[in-house]
């Protein structure tokens with residue numbers, strides 16, 4: 001390598017180092033970012049920021065971050081206070097429609113001690129989207145974003161969304177799973193429901209179709225949910241059935257919910273038995289018991305009555321014969 005090449009290499013190296021330092025600056029927020037029209041767009045990874053000091057209690061600075069949401073994904077997000085000052089830092093979430101959204105926060109929506117973290121999970125069953133993280137208060141912070149693919153975009157929505165309406169006799173398949181990141185668990189729950197408008201028995205059968213190590217749980221309920229575990233499946237091809245009796249006095253639609261959680265793949269089917277076999281059986285049994293008890297009570301009485309009649313009749317016959325004998 002001659003002197004000119006060494007010079008060239010040195011210049012390139014200096015440029016790389018300079019660019020690298022510039023990139024690390026870009027990892028932090030970039031003012032102005034005070035409105036949803038002018039946010040910092042961030043994706044997976046860490047972003048650092050600072051709320052420029054205003055009064056001793058608060059800051060006029062607001063930092064808005066637009067977070068991209070991939071198609072069918074789970075987004076774990078967190079905000080950590082990184083300075084040792086006394087300022088509180090608040091985190092708010094807004095949807096792509098710029099309306100406030102509540103995403104179950106792991107801890108409080110504000111942090112006031114160095115190292116304290118507030119966390120949340122956003123679940124997206126649809127196409128790619130975005131949401132806003134809005135940071136206010138006073139102090140320095142870092143935001144962390146982590147994406148996870150939704151394992152089963154095709155099956156039922158989770159407990160936070162509306163359950164899926166299914167029709168009687170139709171076989172459906174799905175999968176439930178768990179994801180853990182940074183002290184937060186996302187537990188997939190698949191919720192199905194069926195509507196019935198008359199007295200009936202709703203029967204749900206769940207069959208496990210994968211040979212993984214997890215366990216699949218399910219519960220069937222007409223009004224409350226997660227009240228009990230009706231079904232527990234550990235092995236492939238294992239299947240269990242549970243049923244719930246519906247007394248539909250009003251004749252309006254009653255919903256019966258099937259919730260499935262745990263880990264594994266499954267198939268489900270709903271069956272509805274509208275016959276009143278159980279009632280018919282019950283009433284027949286009551287009738288039979290009444291007949292038997294009546295018969296056992298009345299039979300001796302009937303025998304006594306018959307005996308009395310026979311005795312009375314034979315006594316009368318004897319009297320007649322006596323009278324005839326006297327005349328002769």
Ligand SMILES: [Ca+2]
Pocket residue numbers: 029031049050051052061062063
């Ligand atoms: Ca700022």
Ligand SMILES: [Ca+2]
Pocket residue numbers: 031032033034061062063064
């Ligand atoms: Ca700002």
Ligand SMILES: [Ca+2]
Pocket residue numbers: 152155156174175176177188189190
């Ligand atoms: Ca699922």
